[in-house]
Amino acid sequence: MALLEANDIHTFYGAIHALKGITVTVDKGEIVTLIGANGAGKTTILNTISGILHPRQGTITLDGEPIHELPAHSIVTRGVSQSPEGRRVFGRLSVAENLEMGAFTRKDKEGIKRDLEHVYELFPRLKERRKQLAGTLSGGEQQMLAMGRALMASPRLLLLDEPSMGLAPILVDLIFDTIKEINAEGVTVLLVEQNALMALSIAHRAYVLETGSIVLSGTGQELLDDPEVMKAYLGMD
Amino acid sequence: MKSASKFSWMTPVTTGLIGGVVALFLSLVGIVEASLGRYVITGILSMGQVFLLAVYAIFAVQAAQKATPEHGEKAPVYRTLACAAIAGLMISIVLALLVVVGEQIDLRGVFIHATPVLYDLLTFGLGVPQGIFVLLGFGLLMGILFGVLVLLPKALRKSIGVGLIAVPVLSVTYSALFAGRGLQLPVAIAVFVISAVAIFLWDRFEKPIRTRSQALPSGQQRTMRLGVWVLAGLFVLALPLLGSYPSEVLVITGIFVLMGLGLNIVVGYAGLLDLGYVAFFAIGAYVMAIFTSPEITWFPIHTSFWVALPFAVLTAMLAGAILGIPVLNMRGDYLAIVTLGFGEIIRLVALSDWLKPLIGGSNGITQIPKPTTFGLAFDNPQKLYYIVVIGCVIAAFIATRLKYSRLGRNWMAIREDEDVAQAMGIDLVRNKLLAFATGAALSGLAGAIFASKLTSIYPHSFNLLVSINVLAVIIVGGLGSIPGVIIGAVALVGLPELLREFAEYRLLVYGAVLVFMMLRRPEGLLPEARRKLELHEMSPDVAE
Structure with a gap:
């Protein structure tokens, strides 16, 4: 059974038709990735799912329940959390405070504490720096924090927007390893990436976007083997 | 790297010239003259003179500090003194030029405040040319004096600086509140000595007292804190005793x-x-x-x-x-x-x-x-x-x-x-x-x-000005900080209210203070801990 079903989504920025009928499904326990060029609409899909944007047409259901008309803050309480593009940590809050913000909608003190420990296990760097202002962290550390913050909501579905953006290759490896680890613990992941090679290599399934429409879909391996994808996104002939 | 930190004798000259222009501006705008009648020390030192002295002080100190270039070796003593003296002299030269030109041509058509009273003040009542020499000598002397101040050990320097600032501030407050005519000389000296000694002792003993009080059991600490609050409360409640105005x-x-x-x-x-x-x-x-x-x-x-x-x-x-x-x-x-x-x-x-x-x-x-x-x-x-x-x-x-x-x-x-x-x-x-x-x-x-x-x-x-004033209060006090709001209101509403008689120049000073604040202390007077960290990157940890 699909955890998330987005059906024929049309999203607009004013008059600009950004998503032209997107249909995406994410099954429980999967890593699904959306790849595509700049401006293809990857981030728009994530923002439409998380409720920061609303579709003008189409439906989004989470476990069969429609969520596309809910405001962003109540979608969080249903178990969808997002690590936004460009990290966007709360720069003037400390690392620990940022993580607490992630658990904003939760009431179970015990669970929050457990998850905090878990995030510190996943990213020991964050534990070292928990009292530091988030704005003073390096890019990689901020990415870890953004992911940790999203995890603190104890999500069923984790939306990751370009987690490798602007990071050194060694950190990219670390981030992707962590995504696999998080997924192995039972969190479903919807991943948006420009680094198509890395994304496809860890994804169960993938969709390829072009200017607001899905042009290709398949398992990660299928797309890695697809000559079109190779040429367009992986820079290989 | 080396060239960036090299010392040039042009630096004190330019610093002094900037100071001279500031002094010239204050004189021609009329602040100096308007506040001549207001004594800081009764019969001896007027507010107008204090403004000019402040210019000498600020720029001589600046020049003396610049004698040691950034990342460079510490300047020898003679160079620090010479820089300060040059800056003082330059300020005097600019003012002397004003007097010399003013004697020849009547400047009052353009600058209504370029009056004989002003010239008299600048030449120490001696007129041209004797007064000019005195003025130049005075500049040199002020420069050297403030150069010496820079060379003093930090604790002493701070005490004297605070003392020098305390006298005019207290005097103006006192005069405004009680329609006084400035402090009497012995009182002024007492104010200087007391504030200098107080700040010296505070710096010396603040840390030990703090560490010791933190070592106390929490019950006693709470009592102490309560005591401080009660004292502060009594102080606030007693303020109306000052009178109606x-x-x-x-x-x-x-x-x-x-x-x-x-x-x-x-x-x-x-x-x-x-x-x-x-x-x-x-x-x-x-x-x-x-x-x-x-x-x-x-x-x-x-x-x-x-x-x-x-x-x-x-x-x-x-x-x-x-x-x-x-x-x-x-x-x-x-x-x-x-x-x-x-x-x-x-x-x-x-x-x-x-x-x-x-x-x-x-x-x-x-x-x-x-x-x-x-x-x-x-x-x-x-x-x-x-x-x-x-x-x-x-x-x-x-x-x-x-x-x-x-x-x-x-x-x-x-x-x-x-x-x-x-x-x-x-x-x-x-x-x-x-x-x-x-x-x-x-x-x-x-x-x-x-x-x-x-x-x-x-x-x-x-x-609209009310909205802007409130905004200025919280920004100057320190955005997000509650004690900051109080300090900001005192600084931007209370003090200007006391300076009512300088009505024309109030907004000028207000503006200058705001610009200076934003350049030197953008986080405000009493900032929130996290904002201070953000703007000054001292230690990256949130101080809590």
Whole structure:
């Protein structure tokens, strides 16, 4: 059974038709990735799912329940959390405070504490720096924090927007390893990436976007083997 | 790298020239002359002279410090002194040129303040040419003196500096409050010595005392803290003993503290830049007037200050929420412009002929009674002060509690990043409206007190400048910081009120202080711990 079903989504920025009928499904326990060029609409899909944007047409259901008309803050309480593009940590809050913000909608003190420990296990760097202002962290550390913050909501579905953006290759490896680890613990992941090679290599399934429409879909391996994808996104002939 | 840190003898010359231009400006604008009559030390030193001395001090010290270039080796003693002396001399040269030129050509056609009185002052009453030489020699001497000050050990330097600043500040405050004519010489010396010694001892013993008190058991620490609070409270309560005029100033300052605490919630906590804040102040004032003034015959209720007060606050709060609705989706500059418009609309509506039959248009509303409690009338500033203090204490309590509450955290997250805050599960609509409403309520409270303090209100009291002043208060004090609001209000509302007689130059000084503050201490006078960290990157840990 699909955890998330987005059906024929049309999203607009004013008059600009950004998503032209997107249909995406994410099954429980999967890593699904959306790849595509700049401006293809990857981030728009994530923002439409998380409720920061609303579709003008189409439906989004989470476990069969429609969520596309809910405001962003109540979608969080249903178990969808997002690590936004460009990290966007709360720069003037400390690392620990940022993580607490992630658990904003939760009431179970015990669970929050457990998850905090878990995030510190996943990213020991964050534990070292928990009292530091988030704005003073390096890019990689901020990415870890953004992911940790999203995890603190104890999500069923984790939306990751370009987690490798602007990071050194060694950190990219670390981030992707962590995504696999998080997924192995039972969190479903919807991943948006420009680094198509890395994304496809860890994804169960993938969709390829072009200017607001899905042009290709398949398992990660299928797309890695697809000559079109190779040429367009992986820079290989 | 080496070339960047090389010393050049041109540096003190330019520094001195800049100082000279500043001194020239102060002289020609008329500040020096206007404040000649005001003595800092009775019969000896006038305010005008102090201004010029301050220029010598600031630029000589600057030049002396620049004798040691950044990242360079420490300058030899002779060079530090020479730099300071050069700067002092340059200032004198510029002033001397003014005198020489002024003697030949009548400058008063352009600069009305270039009077013989000014020339007399600059030449020490000796005239040209003897006075010129004295002036140049004086510059040299001042330079060397302040150069020596820079060379002194840090503790001593700080004590003397503080002492030198304390004398004019105290003298001006004293003269303004009690219509005095400056401090007598022995008093001035005493002030200098006491403040210098006090600051010296404070620096020397603050750390040991602090560490020792922190080592005390928590019960005793609590008693100590309580004691400090009680002392501070008694001090605040005793302030009206200073007299009627000082109390008046305190009441005005207190009203700005109230507004500042409110705006601090909107701008400092939630990051919503509101330039129409005066609107809620006006609404509070008008509601108070309508409820209490016998002039208003169309309104069925006539009641006392205390009954009207909650209505004033609630109406302002409601107005805050109503303004909040249309601007929910606006950010930053756009929000500022729309709220600015809202502020003007309220003022213009109050001024309009349309509402004239109801609230008096430009004639305003008069005969607003002063508050009374059990037959005790708060009819003078000394008594009104206590109402303001109670208001401020309540407001400060609310602001502190909110800051560390869940709501406060929501606001902080919204200030940092609206989208992410929303994605974390924060309801933007509710939290933003609450911020606007809370801020507006405090402004309404300030307005209500303001109305019954003046007993009459006019639309022109509620212009844009009030909003800007409140904003300046919280920025100078330190955005988001509650003690900062109080310090900011004292610095920007209380002190200028004391300098009333320099009316023309008040705004000039105000502007200069604001520019200087933003360059040198952008986080404000008493900043929030986290903002200080952000702007100064001392240690990356949040100090808590």
